[in-house]
Amino acid sequence: MKLDLNDIIKEPVVSEKSTDLASKQKFVFKVHKFANKPMVKKALESLYDVKVDKCNIINLKGKEIRTKQGGYSYTYGYKKVVVTLKEGQFDFFETNQ
Template sequence: MANIQYYDVILKPVITEKSMLGMTDKKYTFLVHPDSNKTMIKEAVEKMFDGAKVSKVNTMNQDGKTRRRGMTSGKTAKVKKAIVWLTEDSKDIELFQGL
């Protein structure tokens, strides 16, 4: 496995209606590095966002979708998503405040 630093683990947040509704329960959804595991994701969130304390992490791997362009077909890139649950006494993540 490659040497992955904590700032390489979280790629970007997922902004959907379902993820925005989960923020009221302190659930945040991120796209993460495909080689990362739950402990790496937990450490990355706690280091990148001050005052955030992670209680649990759920991860899911999604295969790429099959797409056609004319007669040729291919697949889009596969992604890994993580749903991060914060504890009750932790601060909210400021990245999502203005949304």
């Protein structure tokens, strides 16, 4: 499947763990479910003018949740990527170091 560079990166993941990783030049993003490591690397390097050192992709599955009526529903799964930038690169989130 051919994806546009703007469609690959969906949104940044902002959590306590991801902000701690930002101080180590690692940033977390939600990505398209068909995206792979070379696609993510190319998209980040062209959109943000940074040099990516490595990408780690995590595929999170949806979970079964219980409803009020006693039935079951499902949350959606998604794919996220932890990107490590080379030293001295742009800081996506402002972190206090």
